[in-house]
Amino acid sequence: MNADAIIIGAGACGLMCAVQAGYLGKKVIVLEKNEKPGAKILISGGGRCNYTNQFASAEQFISANPHFIKSAFTQWTVEDTIGFFETYGITGKEKTLGQLFPDDKNAKDVVAVFTSICADFGQEIRCNADVKDIEILPEGFKISYEKNGKTIILKSEKLVIATGGLPIPKMGATDFALRFARKHELKIIETAPALVPLTITGKDEEWFAQLSGNSVFCEVSNNEISFEENILFTHWGLSGPAILQISSFWRRGETVNLNLLPHQNIVSLLDDERKNNGKTLLSTLLNRIYTKKFTDALGKFLPLNKPVAALTKSEIDLIEQTIHHFKVKPAGDKGYDKAEVMRGGIDTNEISSKTLESKKIPNLFFGGECLDVTGWLGGYNFQWAWASGFVIAQNI
16 A cells, blocks of 8 residues: 555645644645645635634535534634644734634745645645546555656555535636546535626626626625625626625526615615705715715616605605615526635535545545535635545544
């Protein structure tokens, strides 16, 4: 045997697994298709790396089995993540909503923590290693991979698949884990892009396009959930944190509600203005809240040039509906190329929640994004990757 375990994928989960295995005195070899380890870590948060969230719990994850990750999150907590990185000189600074970024460092420093520890423990990270075949043997696994035109064979009693999901193909994302799971008849929960911008087509496309670049703080909701953060108008539709969040819960054909003024009541503002200065134009009032460009765009729906004292009840109702219940029916999303994560994946019912070992194939472990575990935007998916890597390391 070449190692105690072979890990396929040097992303967040695979790297954490290699490091934790090193702490336990276990020898692993990590096979990475890309030229460098941690490709997705390096681009996360614009290169700053939102590496966890202070509020991470099972409540912020989507899965057909919402209880699945509770065991992993008990074994490796947010405090464990914070402590781990602090040990290696990375302290967290909260940006918003519990999101922790390195205070005076960046994503490269996060990856360097793992590569440095792996080097200290003698854990091998072999990059440009394209795994072509996995053979299940009575005594373990035979892994064939290509590097520089040569085929190399490795054998190990235990195998970890931490190859991520489908988003960002240019970063080397593939369906490797899903193909392997299907080949061995492991159930797959339907996959789709998540944390992804939404597109608008048809008669509304021009209206959204003219607002391109405008950002508005909103409450974005559907029948299932709501989020309060900024949305960003683009020439093809909607993006921004709140839109990325709701996209994980959106299904094609559904409508999304935008509350364009979540912490105030537009009808109350109109009543107050009518009492103080009824001659104030609706546009003047709205310009106190929004950019002029955004107010002007609302003129497609609202009587902007009318004094607030002259507004009829039906017009006030229209204003209330437009500001607090703006309906959007996205045509689709921007696909895996722009998605931050994948929704769905290998059915967690196929996996032990305590060890992350396959129930059907002994000594085979899955971790990270390839499983049907999808976190909210804001460091949650990294927390799952660290936790799953830790759990697997304890059991290989």
